[in-house]
Amino acid sequence: MKVDLYERIWIWAAALMIIAFLAAVIFSAGSHAVHPPSRIETVDPTKVLTEGEFTQAGVTTREDGSVLVTGLARMFVFTPGVMRVPAGVPVTFRLTSPDVIHGFQIVGTNANAMVIPGYVSQFTVTFDRPGEYLVLCNEYCGLSHHLMQAKLIVEEAP
Numbered sequence: 001m002k003v004d005l006y007e008r009i010w011i012w013a014a015a016l017m018i019i020a021f022l023a024a025v026i027f028s029a030g031s032h033a034v035h036p037p038s039r040i041e042t043v044d045p046t047k048v049l050t051e052g053e054f055t056q057a058g059v060t061t062r063e064d065g066s067v068l069v070t071g072l073a074r075m076f077v078f079t080p081g082v083m084r085v086p087a088g089v090p091v092t093f094r095l096t097s098p099d100v101i102h103g104f105q106i107v108g109t110n111a112n113a114m115v116i117p118g119y120v121s122q123f124t125v126t127f128d129r130p131g132e133y134l135v136l137c138n139e140y141c142g143l144s145h146h147l148m149q150a151k152l153i154v155e156e157a158p
């Protein structure tokens with residue numbers, strides 16, 4: 001079978017692009033710990049403000065010493081607005097939204113999740129560097145989206 005020269009060039013160009021994209025995905029997953037969400041848990045978005053765990057948004061320490069942050073993202077605030085967690089300890093975030101899609105990005109870390117109404121976004125991060133971190137919404141959610149932020153304070157491990 002004879003393939004025209006230009007056709008061959010384009011076949012190889014397309015194949016190389018696919019290889020380049022796959023390499024970019026694998027590189028970012030490996031070196032920057034960027035992963036797609038791996039769990040699906042649903043919640044009734046019309047009830048998260050009135051019943052269940054999200055009515056008690058806050059930071060709690062569990063029996064094994066790990067930390068749980070239960071949080072809400074809504075137009076245009078995060079609850080809790082200030083989170084204090086210890087360094088060097090796994091911190092599990094459980095987040096949801098009662099209204100629209102928001103983002104939850106802890107600037108300077110690899111913690112970056114979408115907060116989707118009807119779903120619980122859960123991920124665990126261990127913060128090694130104490131300090132103050134800015135938490136931003138990075139999904140456009142309305143007119144005051146740019147004001148939507150919170151603070152994460154990572155305290156020196158006890």
Ligand SMILES: [Cu+2]
Pocket residue numbers: 102103137138139140141142145146148
């Ligand atoms: Cu937003």
